[in-house]
Amino acid sequence: MCGICGFAPFDAQRKPDERLIWRMCAPLISRGPDDAGVFTGGGVGLGHRRLSVIDLQTGSQPMSDASGRYTIVFNGEIYNYEALRRDLAKRHSFLTTSDTEVLLYGLIDGGVEFLGKTNGMFAFGLWDAKERSLLIGRDRFGVKPLYFATAAGQGLLFASEASAIEASNLMSNAIDRQTLALFLAWSYIPNDRSIFIGVEKLPAGSWLKWSGGRIERGVWWDLSAKWQSAQANAIDRSAQEWREEFGRLLSDAVKIRLKSDVPLGAFLSGGLDSAAIAALMKRHTAQVNTFTIAFADKSHNEAPLARQSAEAIGTTHREQLVNVSGADRLLSIAATLDEPFADTSIVPTHALCQTAKQFVTVALSGDGADELLGGYVTHQADAIYGRVSLLPSAMLKASRWAVNLLPDNHRKLNAAFKLKQFFAAYPRPAAQAHACWRLLFYPDALGSLLLDFDRSLNIFASFEAAYDEAQLLPSLDRFLFVDYKTWLIGDVLTKSDRAGMRHGLEVRSPYMDYRLFELCAAMPASLKRHGRASKVVLREFVREILPPFVTSRPKRGFNAPVAQWLCNEWRDISETAFQSGAVESAGLSSEFVGKLWREHKSGAKNHGFRLFNILSYLLWRSARKESQ
Secondary structure, three states, X not given: OEEEEXXXXXXXXXXXXXXXHHHHXXXXXXXXXXXXXXXXXXXXXXXXXXXXXXXXXXOOOOEEOOOOOEEEEEEXXXXXXXXXXXXXXXXXXXXXXXXXHHHHHHHHHHHHHHHHHOOEEEEEEEEEOOOOEEEEEEOOOOOOOOEEEEEOOXXXXXXXXXXXXXXXXXXXXXXXXXXXXXXXXXXXXXXXXXXXXOEEEOOOOEEEEEEOOEEEEEEOOOHHHHHHHHHHOOOOOOHHHHHHHHHHHHHHHHHHOOOOOOOEEEEOOOOHHXXXXXXXXXXXXXXXXXXXXXXXXXXXXXXXXXXXXHHHHOOEEEEEOOOOOOHHHHHHHHHHOOOOOOOOOHHHHHHHHHHHHOOOOEXXXXXXXXXXXXXXXXXXXXXXXXXXXXXOHHHHHHHHHHHHOOOOOOOOOOHHHHHHHHHHOOOOOHHHHHHHOOOOOOHHHHHHHEOOOOOOOOOOHHHHHHHHHOOOOOHHHXXXXXXXXXXXXXXXXXXXXXXXXHOOOEEEOHHHOHHHHHHHHHOOHHHOEEOOEEOHHHHHHHOOOOOHHHHOOOOOOOOOOHHHHHHOOOHHHHHHHOOHHHHHHOOEOHHHHHHHHHHHHHOOOOOHHHHHHHHHHHHHHHHHHHHO
16 A cells, blocks of 8 residues: 655656655555555656555565556555466566556556456556657545646646645645535545645546546446346346355455555454454454444443454454544544544544554455445435335425424434435435535535535535436436445545545555445345345344354444534633634634534534534644644
């Protein structure tokens, strides 16, 4: 796992300043603390920071082919690289045992079509000195990030993080206020945008080619087409056959992610998803290291459940009660994120990665299981919403009024919170109602919060576009498709990547294996969700390897008790951040923020998620100003 960056000037004969590439590499040091390298030649500069995981001795980058024509920088892992290497070795002489060299020669032989043979998570930049062209690409699901920008009068920039492009000093680095509005609404930045004007994220499963100042773009793996194809070509199987094939593929997805030349372990929460991964790891390796952290707040603390799972599986388990809620940790997170991010689980995930890094360099996670098999309460709400919306409008309005009278409390995703989120969506169409479950600020509230809010901005646009793109899919699959295109890539994967890379820890997610996705895309909806039961096929499969007290556990999530922390451990830092001058200078309404803060402190309302969102942006902005 690494950090990559590059610059291709408009003048294809120009050799970029090596110092510029080193400046871009500097913010990526935590992604690659073990090694660094720069390549500059006529038409391109490439930079690389390395976290050594495979081929520790000879896998340094940037890496060139034997002829010197092609040079690559690569971030990620290709899990089936050994099989691909055997075929490529018939035509090429390999000097390393790395997956980087496999990708290099694979792209030389097959172009972007070669990516379809890979199973992995990655982002890369490939320079062709003869054609004077730069090809960049990203993995199927967007597990690894890749930003790019065209600097006016200069050329093309790309990097693993927006901060590396900012460090080039070739962009204005001005905040995109529309993107800020979307961040405040959802707590993360949508996949195609960045917080900086002129900087974009390359979409998952796509590529971009730069040549002589011209840009050509394409898609090498289309999520919608693959989903529809999987359903159209689905094999008629019994429930048992589906379960057996699911188990076979999940087991193999875990197995191929155990390839590592450094110590490896797994995250273990109190839930089903991570327990299944740990149990399958145990099938393939004698010792499994698992990690969890503990909260003092019992409603959020899953450590006792994780301990039970570890004992049942037989892992070497490490549980730590760390100072997750300390102000220093919050400031550290804000200072090291390349863009603002406010999913509350970033706090415990940051602590978990820090703990795991003390013992391992690679950790397997349960990310992606909920999107794969309909594991969120949102998916249950979607089904209920479709039926409830048929009731008389007067009854629904009365229900919404009554629900809003329920008192708030600070317990984890309590019933009052769920009911308020559910009825707040009425009477919006299905795509918006699905999105509203995670919405923090509706357009009217954004208009009160942001001093310059553009009221023509459709905050639901990405959800509606994904919902329309999946119109041929069954109802549950359609909503899962929306999650893949929005929440998963923008929030879940971003959180794991940034938290892991902050501590030089590579996080691998077996549930993100494309073979498993294609199987589940074809699978009947009843094997994903059935009534209130979620992840049906996974629960059925793991009964063979986990005790009933694990397989029957409901989903709890990995949220943090930020509502309490704001009033206690974070009170001083919040009081400072929410001062009118600081809020106004950030382009936010001090009157509106002050009202939220007073209501929350008094206990009249629970604005924990909203205030954490605002606080995260203010701290990120302050840290960025201090570093400049």
